Amino acid sequence: MTSADDPGPRDAPPDAALADTVRGTGASVGALYLLTPDERVLRLSLLCGASAEVAAPWATVAVNASAPVAAAVRQERLVWVAGRDELVRAYPRSAMTLPYPLSLAAAPVTGARRWGALLLLWPTDSRPPHMTARERANIMAGCRRLARLLEDADRPADGPGRGAGPPRVVPVATGGRPASPAAAAADFAERLPGGSCALDLEGRFTYLSSGACALLGRDAGHLLGTLPWHSLRWLDDPVYEDRYRAALLSRQPVTFTACRPPDRWLDFHLYPDASGISVRVTPTGTPEPAPPVPQRAVWPAGVGRLYQLVHLAAGLTEVVGVQDVIDLVADQIMPAFGAQGLVLSAAEGGRLRITGTRGYPPVTVSRLDGLPVDTTLTPAGQALSSGVPAFFGDPEELRRAYPEAQRISDKHAWAFLPLIVSGRPVGCCILSYDRPHTFTAGDRAVLTSLAGLVAQAMDRARLYDAKHALAHTLQAALLPRTLPAVPGLRVAARYLPATRGMDIGGDFYDLIPLGDGAVAAVIGDVQGHNAAAAALMGQVSTAVHAYAARGADPDEVLSATNRLLADFGPELFTSCLYAHFDLASGRAALASAGHPPPLVQRDGSAQPLDVVPGPLLGVDPDASFPVTDVALGPGHTLAFYTDGLVETPGADIEEAIAALAVELGRAGPRAPDLLIDHLLGHSPAAGRRADDIALLVLRYAPDEQVS
Numbered sequence: 001m002t003s004a005d006d007p008g009p010r011d012a013p014p015d016a017a018l019a020d021t022v023r024g025t026g027a028s029v030g031a032l033y034l035l036t037p038d039e040r041v042l043r044l045s046l047l048c049g050a051s052a053e054v055a056a057p058w059a060t061v062a063v064n065a066s067a068p069v070a071a072a073v074r075q076e077r078l079v080w081v082a083g084r085d086e087l088v089r090a091y092p093r094s095a096m097t098l099p100y101p102l103s104l105a106a107a108p109v110t111g112a113r114r115w116g117a118l119l120l121l122w123p124t125d126s127r128p129p130h131m132t133a134r135e136r137a138n139i140m141a142g143c144r145r146l147a148r149l150l151e152d153a154d155r156p157a158d159g160p161g162r163g164a165g166p167p168r169v170v171p172v173a174t175g176g177r178p179a180s181p182a183a184a185a186a187d188f189a190e191r192l193p194g195g196s197c198a199l200d201l202e203g204r205f206t207y208l209s210s211g212a213c214a215l216l217g218r219d220a221g222h223l224l225g226t227l228p229w230h231s232l233r234w235l236d237d238p239v240y241e242d243r244y245r246a247a248l249l250s251r252q253p254v255t256f257t258a259c260r261p262p263d264r265w266l267d268f269h270l271y272p273d274a275s276g277i278s279v280r281v282t283p284t285g286t287p288e289p290a291p292p293v294p295q296r297a298v299w300p301a302g303v304g305r306l307y308q309l310v311h312l313a314a315g316l317t318e319v320v321g322v323q324d325v326i327d328l329v330a331d332q333i334m335p336a337f338g339a340q341g342l343v344l345s346a347a348e349g350g351r352l353r354i355t356g357t358r359g360y361p362p363v364t365v366s367r368l369d370g371l372p373v374d375t376t377l378t379p380a381g382q383a384l385s386s387g388v389p390a391f392f393g394d395p396e397e398l399r400r401a402y403p404e405a406q407r408i409s410d411k412h413a414w415a416f417l418p419l420i421v422s423g424r425p426v427g428c429c430i431l432s433y434d435r436p437h438t439f440t441a442g443d444r445a446v447l448t449s450l451a452g453l454v455a456q457a458m459d460r461a462r463l464y465d466a467k468h469a470l471a472h473t474l475q476a477a478l479l480p481r482t483l484p485a486v487p488g489l490r491v492a493a494r495y496l497p498a499t500r501g502m503d504i505g506g507d508f509y510d511l512i513p514l515g516d517g518a519v520a521a522v523i524g525d526v527q528g529h530n531a532a533a534a535a536l537m538g539q540v541s542t543a544v545h546a547y548a549a550r551g552a553d554p555d556e557v558l559s560a561t562n563r564l565l566a567d568f569g570p571e572l573f574t575s576c577l578y579a580h581f582d583l584a585s586g587r588a589a590l591a592s593a594g595h596p597p598p599l600v601q602r603d604g605s606a607q608p609l610d611v612v613p614g615p616l617l618g619v620d621p622d623a624s625f626p627v628t629d630v631a632l633g634p635g636h637t638l639a640f641y642t643d644g645l646v647e648t649p650g651a652d653i654e655e656a657i658a659a660l661a662v663e664l665g666r667a668g669p670r671a672p673d674l675l676i677d678h679l680l681g682h683s684p685a686a687g688r689r690a691d692d693i694a695l696l697v698l699r700y701a702p703d704e705q706v707s
Helices: 014-025 068-075 084-090 092-097 133-152 182-191 210-216 238-250 303-318 322-336 362-368 379-386 395-401 441-478 531-549 554-568 653-667 672-681
Strands: 029-035 041-048 060-062 079-081 102-110 114-123 168-170 195-199 205-208 254-260 264-273 276-283 341-348 351-358 390-392 413-421 424-433 489-496 507-515 518-526 574-582 587-593 599-602 605-608 627-631 637-641 693-700
Touching (some): 014 029, 014 041, 014 133, 041 114, 041 322, 060 068, 068 079, 068 102, 068 114, 084 092, 084 102, 102 133, 114 133, 114 238, 195 210, 205 210, 210 276, 238 264, 238 276, 303 441, 322 341, 322 351, 322 424, 322 441, 341 362, 341 441, 351 379, 351 424, 379 390, 379 413, 379 424, 390 395, 413 441, 424 441, 441 531, 489 507, 507 531, 518 531, 518 637, 554 574, 554 587, 574 637, 599 653, 605 653, 637 672, 672 693
Antiparallel strands (some): 041 060, 079 102, 102 114, 195 205, 254 264, 264 276, 341 351, 341 424, 413 424, 489 693, 518 574, 574 587, 587 627, 599 605, 599 637
16 A cells, blocks of 8 residues: 555556545545646646536636635645634635535645645544644645656646646545445345435436335436436425535535425435435425415526536625736636637727737737727627627527628627626626537526626726726825935835735835935835825925935934924824935944834845834824944945835734845845845735835945946
8 A cells, every 4th residue: 555655656647646645634525726827727627526517616716816725826835724614714705605514625736846736625523623743744745746646747648637628537436345236235225115316426316216216206217327406307406406515515414305296295315425425215294385486487507506606706706906807707707608718898988998808819809999889780789788698609690690790700609798887888798619609598697697796896996997006106106216326325126016905005215315425215104005194105205305405313304204293193103214324434324213124134144133213203202213323344235125025914023024134145145126026026925915015225335336
């Protein structure tokens, strides 16, 4: 027997490695997600312990999504969720589409490159709420084995691909379970009262006793190999299909009652394990008759489609900008409905301006851009004018409806979805197919519902983008356009806005020549992210510049600025670090108002500089600000920064500053702009930034004449 860390035969497929990991960890379901080539989306590639239909709502996961598998890849760590309550708290979007008592682990699959993530599910009552070090080691060993096998089989014919096809379902071997003769098993089931039947992990009938056939009203020949909600129309209800899913995923017995028309009530008892589900069917008493339900022309969509709608709707609530909407539609909605093309347009100035596409060459996109909104001669214009979606399964159907419309692309089926918000046209979403496609009633209903959600998301995103551009244009106007050239000093600065939120930040920096070989550097951070913070930032930076230009010492500059802010009586406070450089003598004097300490790089290493901080500006009008003197040698470098570079939720900021100093030391004697790149790439807040970041790096270079 091989261990999880044993690669086994060099030609062993990843399928077997996944099944081994599922068995070895006692998980009920295992899934291997692989990154798409652009590394923006995780696609379900291999599945063990469940059917592809059950997993359809989670077939694609954006890497930046709030989901366990995405977090495992982004953070390169094992993510453990002990139960549903923890899932609701940490990953509410995932909890909406996994409403079952489950524990789960997600771990990155990484070797010579990032491949994706492994997801394992357990019924909550089958394991303790914590994971042992041995279990973690076994899971990570399974991930390393998968990575090695994926690297060996990185050919389309040998391993799971990274395309958009359906996942491959891997059977779970049951091991050494003793086999019973089929006839004896059938006789045993026939002797039991009521009816007995079995479902495989796909949900299909694999066995029915004669009693079950009698109670269900169909013979075994019509039921074997079929899904109950397909072959027994009175079971075609999302509630009943959800009970099957609950049993399959939780591995717990489930009971429900259903009425076989016209009035035969039956109890269904589901008993699941790793190989399938045993079902007992027994008659029950007839409850009070329910009010008659109006006859529906269309049977309801499967519960999997409903979960898929919930999953996509939750994703649309998280998008921020227009590009986020485009990416979500392309990465999740397109694959969910098997589309190969996408055109997403926004209504602007009476025309449809294309904001994003997939699957179309640039020449086709240019011909589609700018179509009039009010035209009824094209399906997009008609859909937007009427507010009614249009579906065309083949080119001939489209030609009959719009004989004058020009054939622009080589697509063969289309869904034209108008994006309407409160009766106002926002844009149009077009999904297209490379081959003729049949749009079922369920597809049309779900796509129509999604169009309304996409419209709301697009409307919010356009407003966000407009405000975001305005906010950062204003903030950029308050920051120095360029830094002055100072002989003997090499400098670089960088400002990065937060990646979430559309308000204006209060981070600022400046470099102020003082004459006679002296220069002042300042960096600060106003509390808050709004227009008031930006206005106060402008006042603080102006005041510091004015007091510095008068030749005041660092403590005097901060004291005067502090008294000015106290007179203003702002509700916001400001941190600030001010440094006076005497380039002729190679000395610097620094004063801090509650600002993170600068980092100093010298002699091949770096560490935080011990600067005694005073209080934040605007708190105490009589506060004093101690001055720290530092000797500078040729090549010595100071890095000033705001707390957005080092502050992350739940982390110790002093440890983060120390770690950043280590990275500055490792970077070596690079140019200041390259040092900024290195610090940004290795900061705890790299990636999705919750706060603005300002960086000012200064290298003392007395032998150089210009900055």
